[in-house]
Amino acid sequence: MLTEKPAWKDLQKHFDEVESLHMRDLFASDKRRFETFSLEACGLFFDFSKNRITHETLRLLLSLAEECDLDDKRQAMFSGEPINNTENCPALHTALRSDSRKPVWVNGHDVMIDVREMLNGMREFSSAIFAGEITGSTGEVFTDVVNIGIGGSFLGAAVVCDVLMPCAGTGLKVHFISDVDSKEVIDVLDMLNPQTTLFIISSKTFTTQETMTNAVTARQWINTAHGSDSAWINHFVAVTAYTQRARTFGIRQDYIFRIWDWVGGRYSLWSATGLPIVLYAGMEQFEQLLAGASEMDYHFLHALPEKNMPVIMALLGIWYIDFFAAGAQAVLPYDKRLARLPSYLQQLEMESNGKHTTRQGQVVDYDTVPVIWGQSGTNGQHAFYQFIHQGTQLIPADFIAPMRSPYGIGEHHTVLLTHFFAQTEALMKGRTVEEVRLVLKSMNLDKVDIEKLLWHKVFTGNRPTNTIVFPELNARTLGSLLACYEHKVFVQGAIWDINSFDQWGVELGKMLAKDILSELRGTDISDHHDASTQGLIRYYKRHAS
């Protein structure tokens, strides 16, 4: 067990020694702290100096990674070993963006051949759409693409499309339908022309209920508008690992893009799941995204552990989760285009590492992934930041921002960044009683009023943050950033000894929902349900129509 490892025990002792240290003092006593605890790779600058660590903390955390065989586990992932042991398959998202000519073998087959074919297929298909050679049923060129998919078949592509908005010059607009809520479908379809809309049904399994329900509605919408039961055929593309299911649905063979079981849903944006990105921003932008991710893969594989961005990010997370008992981690991008990044990371981190058993099925006696949450920009400063500054819980936070904005209206971006820098400084330094007293005195308050306000205005500070900055947010830096988080998740999974690539936790809900659907449609209610669920189903039947 992890908690028996020497480095873990040393970290526990070390925690008792450093818990009370304040980062203000650590900065004051080490003029080179910023230089020591920061690093640059793949166009990203990572400042981790505002963390509650010393040189010794880092040394011990790195020893922990070594004792957990991180090197061998990382090698196993990149070389295609079946590290997803509960589903008996590799996790080879790194092969999807590899620019190496080296083969990657899975069951005696070089998957790089498939990857190259997939990319060629995406290139050819998108070129034919742009050239107007592939059209809708009435021969009109496509103007809009709607991706129907959920989870990993939605979030990654949506984040990238948001970011690439300023350079999306293909002429096609992109939309996403993920939830099965009718309002979501109506909101998108209402603004579109069925003659010029192309749907991508993106589902690794091609069975996900929300996606299939939305696909059937979209099919009906196209057919009704065209007055033909077969019109939809020219408006539907599928991305799936189960091509036969897509054919059974009726999708044209030449409009089916294949992914494989070795591409995890939440790691799939680099595959044909990224087709909406290509149609929206072009193949070159998609290739830039892959190049940024590939550069991060190289860094992760080859950089020394103490200079390795995903390794350091992961270890800092473990330090707070397992030693400071931090139950949450905030993600705070200061760029509207990254508004969906917190949701994307929620799935990436919480679906990957929200597990309580080791790879061998033993229940763990330590915490794994915390709650990941956040919001972009300064709105959060006027809402939940109060809790991060003065609440009773320790919330480590990642602050992320580009130094330039492509929009460049007046001083907007400068003002935005002013807040960005001020927040991490305030969280680190806080404000002492003496400082507050001085401020209140300078406001000419009398003694009674000063004492009344004093403690309300004290900030303990010592609240940890990582800062990730880069010159501009483009396809390449985004590729590096997302791959960095993927590898952070991998390192944490390797240390916690859990399988980061399965998701049994979501299966139970999916299964029960299927049973309940037949009960909501019919008259019977199974007595297998608990009294609460039976009561709620009865309530539905009384009020649904």
Ligand code: F6P
């Ligand atoms: O939420 C569970 C999950 O299986 C995710 O892992 C996946 O990204 C999502 O559902 C969608 O699955 P599919 O691509 O098979 O429709």
